[in-house]
Amino acid sequence: MGRDAFAERYQRAVEWPLTGVAVLFLVAYSWPVLEPGMAGSVRRVCSVATVVIWVVFAGDFLLRLGLARRRMRFLREHVVDLVVLALPLLRPLRALRVVTAFGQLNRRAASLRGRAMVYVVGGVGLLGFTSAVAVLDAERSQPSASIKNFGDATWWAVTTITTVGYGDRYPITGAGRVAGVGLMLGGVALLGVVTAALASWFVEHVSRQEREEADLRVQVSALVEEVRALRVELRRTPSEPPVVGSVG
Amino acid sequence: MGRDAFAERYQRAVEWPLTGVAVLFLVAYSWPVLEPGMAGSVRRVCSVATVVIWVVFAGDFLLRLGLARRRMRFLREHVVDLVVLALPLLRPLRALRVVTAFGQLNRRAASLRGRAMVYVVGGVGLLGFTSAVAVLDAERSQPSASIKNFGDATWWAVTTITTVGYGDRYPITGAGRVAGVGLMLGGVALLGVVTAALASWFVEHVSRQEREEADLRVQVSALVEEVRALRVELRRTPSEPPVVGSVG
Amino acid sequence: MGRDAFAERYQRAVEWPLTGVAVLFLVAYSWPVLEPGMAGSVRRVCSVATVVIWVVFAGDFLLRLGLARRRMRFLREHVVDLVVLALPLLRPLRALRVVTAFGQLNRRAASLRGRAMVYVVGGVGLLGFTSAVAVLDAERSQPSASIKNFGDATWWAVTTITTVGYGDRYPITGAGRVAGVGLMLGGVALLGVVTAALASWFVEHVSRQEREEADLRVQVSALVEEVRALRVELRRTPSEPPVVGSVG
Amino acid sequence: MGRDAFAERYQRAVEWPLTGVAVLFLVAYSWPVLEPGMAGSVRRVCSVATVVIWVVFAGDFLLRLGLARRRMRFLREHVVDLVVLALPLLRPLRALRVVTAFGQLNRRAASLRGRAMVYVVGGVGLLGFTSAVAVLDAERSQPSASIKNFGDATWWAVTTITTVGYGDRYPITGAGRVAGVGLMLGGVALLGVVTAALASWFVEHVSRQEREEADLRVQVSALVEEVRALRVELRRTPSEPPVVGSVG
Incomplete structure (x- = not known):
């Protein structure tokens, strides 16, 4: 082999x-x-x-x-x-390998957009959970930290990935901030994919409407061609019956 | 039946x-x-x-x-x-069922974009109001809460749904945070729909301009075809009757 | 009249x-x-x-x-x-009427995208200035306010319209919050227009490349048609004059 | 010369x-x-x-x-x-001239989207570093500043460019705020380019699928034309030589 x-x-x-x-x-x-x-x-x-x-x-x-x-x-x-x-x-990012499983489970989804959405929504969920765990692991032992339990860590992860960022909770350690940067980049990707999927959906529907109109125009012009071809054919008929006289 | x-x-x-x-x-x-x-x-x-x-x-x-x-x-x-x-x-999300009424009232709106905008703007308004009420309900009784009246709750809802998130007001209870997460997701949807509607509008107008140019090109090439056909026909005429003279 | x-x-x-x-x-x-x-x-x-x-x-x-x-x-x-x-x-929003002047000055700009950008960038600048003035007017007299001079008001306006929202400065009066809501909506519009203009620009250039390829394909198929027509014509020639020989 | x-x-x-x-x-x-x-x-x-x-x-x-x-x-x-x-x-913005080098290194990248991404990601990285240095330079000597070392300055730069803006760190000097405004505008550009590249990618793939369907339709209609032409030819045959019999 x-x-x-x-x-x-x-x-x-x-x-x-x-x-x-x-x-x-x-x-x-x-x-x-x-x-x-x-x-x-x-x-x-x-x-x-x-x-x-x-x-x-x-x-x-x-x-x-x-x-x-x-x-x-x-x-x-x-x-x-x-x-x-x-x-x-x-x-913590090693856990993100689980995302490839979404691709496996999702093979039947026909549309590119659908698959991208599944990847990003799944990946964002996984990234949120992993980052919340990582930040909690890093911050918990710090006396002046604001993230001390999993509820706070999850809340912080959600406010970060949606780029809201109240600032009531935020990491102060290096490891916690690295998790935060991962979440922020994930948030930019989330906003990007949601917006892009909507935009492409709008564009597709609008262009479908227009293509249907265009198809009509093509058919009409095909009809015109046919009629013109018929006229040409009739004009040649002199050696055929006098029906040509009615061409107008 | x-x-x-x-x-x-x-x-x-x-x-x-x-x-x-x-x-x-x-x-x-x-x-x-x-x-x-x-x-x-x-x-x-x-x-x-x-x-x-x-x-x-x-x-x-x-x-x-x-x-x-x-x-x-x-x-x-x-x-x-x-x-x-x-x-x-x-x-509180049960109140969102009112959104379906926008679909009813909005049936005459021809464009997909317009309908999506109405749904999202209406839904976002409803979500904002409902979340403001829910967060006020959850937080008011907490001594250390920062959202204690409806004005603050509305202000918090607006800063959250636009993803600004000053952090001058934020929920501290579980129920209040659930309302916040709903608002944040609504904010991502709001940004996404506004951007996507604008993008599809730009794409549509640009492609319309280009299609009009393309139509012109099609007509010109149709003209070329006609001329070429005429040329072919004229080349054949020596052996045909003079009726061709009336073609012009 | x-x-x-x-x-x-x-x-x-x-x-x-x-x-x-x-x-x-x-x-x-x-x-x-x-x-x-x-x-x-x-x-x-x-x-x-x-x-x-x-x-x-x-x-x-x-x-x-x-x-x-x-x-x-x-x-x-x-x-x-x-x-x-x-x-x-x-x-303060009455000052926004100045935006219509951009439309006047901008009439020569051919592209839809360019005009939308000018409106939004101009409108956002005007909205930022007006809101900074309005918030300063509303907040200055409040003892507990965080926006007390024009520098702080401008900084607050920029952090709000870009949806960053540090929360180091924020309005606490009703009038100041109304100005803030205007800025936030302006920020959503700004992000939307910038993104949409970029997206439509990408789409346009990609589709232009593809159309050029398509044009080539159309020309090739036109050539095929011509060759096929020639073949048909040649097949008929046995019974026609030799003038056809000059068609090539 | x-x-x-x-x-x-x-x-x-x-x-x-x-x-x-x-x-x-x-x-x-x-x-x-x-x-x-x-x-x-x-x-x-x-x-x-x-x-x-x-x-x-x-x-x-x-x-x-x-x-x-x-x-x-x-x-x-x-x-x-x-x-x-x-x-x-x-x-500090004078350092941004380095971005033009990305254009040089990147000439082989065929796609417009790829090049725009390289420019923005490279520019955003450079802008982030330069702004972190500039803000540190401006703030360090201020007693009440919250950005006092390069780690904090980098963290602030990342939270700003992703528009998260916790507000745990923020500039208080004029020079630091100017760096911040640059970062915020860079963040709007980053979000815009990422979203627009994704949107144009979706639109392209969707329209490619549709074009392939359209190509099929064109081929089918070409076939229809051929058949119709054959029918026309056959209708004429009674008065022409039997050589036509070999057309099929």
Whole structure:
């Protein structure tokens, strides 16, 4: 079996398992944060699990890099994956891999717009939850922080992603601010996709109306052509019956 | 009479009465909040009215579910209605049913854009008012709340729906924050519809100009075709009768 | 001279003078606010001027209403003008009439997008200045207000119209909040027009590229038609004169 | 060599050197701000460098003005350059000249959308960095300022350009507020370009689908034409040679 065929088979084989691993990561990462009174042993299991999952993701990345024909190009195209793997600060973003599952579940959706909406709404929901957990993890131990429980963290995430930003809650640590920047960029994407989907929907309906009018015009002009062709044909008839006299 | 015909007749029959009931709900829900010094008996009437109206809406939902051919699909398509009916926290959203009345009043508006604008502007106004009432209802009794009268609540609703979010007023209770999230999503929709309507209007006018130019080009090329046909015809004439002389 | 002809002549005649009066209003309204140490007599002149200008605008409105063929329709179409004239709280908006001057100066701008941009950018600038003056006028005398000089008022206006809304400055009076709501709506319009103009520009250029490709395809298919016609003609030639040989 | 040819040659010759000078300016302007403990001699070198670079930019502007055929038009088209050169307050914006380098590096990008995205994302990044430096420079010495280190300045820049605006950090000096206004306008542009690129992408894909359907319809109607032509031809055949029999 050639390298390309193997690479493709590998991709298909690990698609769902890796999505499952990403869900596990989401649980192992967020559960200890949401449950401060968790038993030490469970907390240790979760901690080990996030490290193991990191190894799995890193192994998958290296394997795909090894299978790629043009490695520099692979690195250039997967630079975000690499950064998320390499920087501990961006660790929560590893959970975003779950978003690819929406693509799997959503294959039947015919329209491009529908699929983009599912990706963005799903991704925004996931990003909101992950960022709320990350900010809570980072801020909770700070005495002067304003985000101290999950309710506040969620409220902060919603006010940030909609770009409202009251400022009643905001992160003060580096890790919390990184989560905030992710949310803000997600908010710009959310506004962009909602607006763009609406705009394209309006444009499509307006142009459909106009195309229907245009079709009518085309048919009318086709009719004109036919009539003209008939006239030409009739004009040639001198060697045929005198019906030509009535051409007008 | 078949089930489908009955379902359709039922829909048409209750359209306006249910809109009226939603208006009643809006009054019965918001009046006691806006008038804290209201007599206890009137307050009780309003309280009973909101429960009765909930029963009416729930009955309508169950009847339509019973009449639907494919019930799972009906539930999937009306999941928002179900959630609004089931969760007491989302109770104020029941008043949004009044929005369907805009569709009724607006049937003569030809353009899709115009109708979308009416829905969103009307819905945003209604959402703003309902959220202001809901947040006032939730926050007023909290000692540390910043929203204590209807003026502040309206101001907060406007700063939220336009995504400005000064943060001089913001909800601190769960119910108030739920109202806030609704307003923020409404704000994203407002920005999206205004922008999309403008974009589609620009695109339409630009493409109209271009189509007019294109029409000219089509006519010119039709002329070219005619001339070419004439040339072909003239080339053939030596062997044909002089009737061709009358072609011009 | 008929009523319609007179109405049209009147409109043209007062277009520029009324724009000048609106500029005068802007000066008479904002100068006393910006210059707190102004002599009492000048202040009185400005105060009288704003009243006189109101009378002029009201007279113009009534005259146009009287000249209109369908008065209810005129009122429906000019309801904003009527509200701005009738409510003292919206008095600063009378200065917005200056915006119509942009339309006059801008008549040579060919593109719809360009004209919309000029209106919105000009209108947003004017709205920002007027709102900053109005908020300063309303807030300055309040002990607990955060907007006490024109620099702060301008900064507040910019943070509001771009929907950033830090919340370091915000109005606390009813009149100041009304100015704020105007700015927020102006901000939604600004974002909408900028985005829509960019979107329509992208769409136009993309579709132009595609149309050029389409034109090529049309020409190729025209060529195909010609060749096919030639083939048909040649197939017929056995029974016709050799002159056809020169068709190529 | 004519004046126009010289002007064009000059433009090409200084394109890259001036971009390098702008990078130097960025370094000489931001380094002393970011490194408060810098030795006095290095600080003086940086200070002199910014003045020298200003002279270089001013000389380039005057030379291009001198070479322009229509000077008033040149001034009108380069009014932003002139303002940035003339006002010391806008000095940080001189670094934005680096953005033109993105255009150079990006020439191979085929699509208009791609190029616009690169310009805006690159420009927004540069604007964010420059504004963070400028605000830090302006605010640091103010006792009551909330932006006192580069981390806070960057966080403020991100919350401003995404129009979130918590208000936990905000400028209080004139120079800092000017940087803030630049960021807010950049944020409106960022949102606009992201949304517009998405909208045009949706519109393009939808219209491509529809065009493919339309192409099919065109082919079908071409087939109809062919069949009709055949029918016409067959109707004529009685009086013509049997060679026609081979048309099918």
